[in-house]
Amino acid sequence: MKIESLTNIHVKHWVKLREKKYRDESGLFLIEGDHLLNEALQKGVVKEIVSNDSSWKKENIPFYEVTPAILKKISHQISSTKVVAVCEKVKEKTIKGNICILDCIQDPGNLGTIIRSCVAFGIDTLVVSQDTVDVYNEKVIRASEGLFFHLNIVRKNLPLFLEEIKKDDYLLLGTDVKNGKCLESIEINKKYAILMGNEGKGVQKALASKCNEMVNISMSNSCESLNVAVATSIILYSLNNRKKALK
Amino acid sequence: MKIESLTNIHVKHWVKLREKKYRDESGLFLIEGDHLLNEALQKGVVKEIVSNDSSWKKENIPFYEVTPAILKKISHQISSTKVVAVCEKVKEKTIKGNICILDCIQDPGNLGTIIRSCVAFGIDTLVVSQDTVDVYNEKVIRASEGLFFHLNIVRKNLPLFLEEIKKDDYLLLGTDVKNGKCLESIEINKKYAILMGNEGKGVQKALASKCNEMVNISMSNSCESLNVAVATSIILYSLNNRKKALK
Incomplete structure (x- = not known):
């Protein structure tokens, strides 16, 4: 009918x-x-x-x-x-492998694009903070180009979660545009988790203090920062290339 | 008053x-x-x-x-x-240095994000096709985070323009997700121009045939393609790193 x-x-x-x-x-x-x-x-x-x-x-x-x-x-x-x-909604699965962690991402297009890049560059689980935009927002789903269904996405209290994974022997990396180490100089010899901050504010100090290393992406002085989906994708690409070189 | x-x-x-x-x-x-x-x-x-x-x-x-x-x-x-x-409107300046070329980019957010990454990664001139979204669209300007004013942006007939720069001894690279060479394997020993295609369709065959090399970004088989602003940014980042290593 x-x-x-x-x-x-x-x-x-x-x-x-x-x-x-x-x-x-x-x-x-x-x-x-x-x-x-x-x-x-x-x-x-x-x-x-x-x-x-x-x-x-x-x-x-x-x-x-x-x-x-x-x-x-x-x-x-x-x-x-x-x-x-x-x-x-897809059930959250056990967190394993390499992880991307997002703190307070607000733009659904950015989240969708990051999901797509996570699948492209060997991330097993995407962890999002409680205040990150809803993963089931239709703009997120659209921007992810369906890759949404290929990734384990888990919502967590980040301060607690960061403590947990450090115990689990992850290399926890954050980003710091001004004082971070050059991304290409970071040695990758175990599982990694990369923490990305909010579009305007970057990684919060309270979370940055929990990271093993802060990294940055080498760029021209004329440019203060990159779009967060772009920055995340470049880091995931670079880490994934190094991981492959390790094998 | x-x-x-x-x-x-x-x-x-x-x-x-x-x-x-x-x-x-x-x-x-x-x-x-x-x-x-x-x-x-x-x-x-x-x-x-x-x-x-x-x-x-x-x-x-x-x-x-x-x-x-x-x-x-x-x-x-x-x-x-x-x-x-x-x-x-800002006057178009002489085209020089490394170039990014966009064919028929439709999304203003993508164009703005690409402008930001061009400034970050050592591009002197951005050349856009006649049918690329208007550079002065407010969403483009907003997504570029003001970096719009730091880049020479020129609108061109691409088939003619590609012929011109090849005469000018540029290494002209295009992207081909399926058959391209691995981005990291490309040797950079002169000025380069990277051609990026439309969001849905990629680089047109008629333009691809004019390129010196077609490249791709290594990624998981689950992912068919990246967001065009992300793909452009990764390529510009990688080429810019290699250019610096050359010096």
Whole structure:
């Protein structure tokens, strides 16, 4: 049966999933488009598929046919989204391997881009602070280009977490644009965790004091700092290259 | 005299500067906030300053005091901008040194981030294709964090331009995620120009055929490609490090 009313109870539910509070309560989130749907299907997290085109039906997954107006109302994209799916949040897994840690990242595009680079450069777990933007924000998911589903993402109290991993024999690196050691001079001979700070403020002093080394990226004096997603990606790229050279 | 009417002729002029067409016709563009204003003042390109607070007045630059409502109307930022300035476009300078070339970059945030990384990593001139997003788009200027004023940015017909610089003994590099040579294996012993393609499509075949070498960034098989601003920044970082090692 096709849903045609914008005030239908299902439509209200889907629209509410655009809010963080409701995603937190329900443990569900929305994705849009065929690329993300395919990734989510592979991951087995799709609970409902919503489209105006019944060719999006999949076996064993509830399908809701809706009008284009409803699809427009529940999707974020300006261009016409053809399919939306309700997914259950991915379970946090045990933290292992190399880690990227984000403290208070505010921009969803930056978080999504960092997720993509983590997958590209050998990071097993991304740990985000309590005040980092919601991982299930649709802009994060979109900017991650579906790689969102390929990474273990865990939300933690960072001061406690940093103490924990230091006991676990990680090399804990932070960034310091002014006083850090040159990134290329850092010797990598064990598992590493790289801590990146907020867009405007960088790594907090209280967290920096817990790091084994503070690093910086060599750059021109005209440039005070890089975009945080760029800085994170350059560091992950450099560490990953050295890790490979070790093998 | 304070301007209080939203339909004042000056207000209309400032609002129109939010459109690319009007920026192209007038040779003017808007900037917002004290950081960008200071950069623009140093560059000597500020033509008018607009604020609701007369402490922003500067010697020899026309100052317009306006209501907060007018300021809100002409600015793009959601948070309350305190000052807006009309600037004249920066003149294109002779192309020299190491070059970054962008073909059809569509996202203003990506372009702004690339500008910031170009300044960080020793690029003298950024060449953008005719169909790349407008450099004077306010999102580009904002994402560049003012570094916009530290780079020679030139708009060119790329097929012709690539022929020109090859005659000028540049090493012209393009990117090819599948078939490129490993970035770290490329020998740098002369001036270089790195060509980056569109967000979705990469480097066009017709332009790739003009490159001396196609390179790629080593990454995990799970990741098909990186964000274009991230990929550009990693390549510029790596080339700049090697250039320094040469000296």
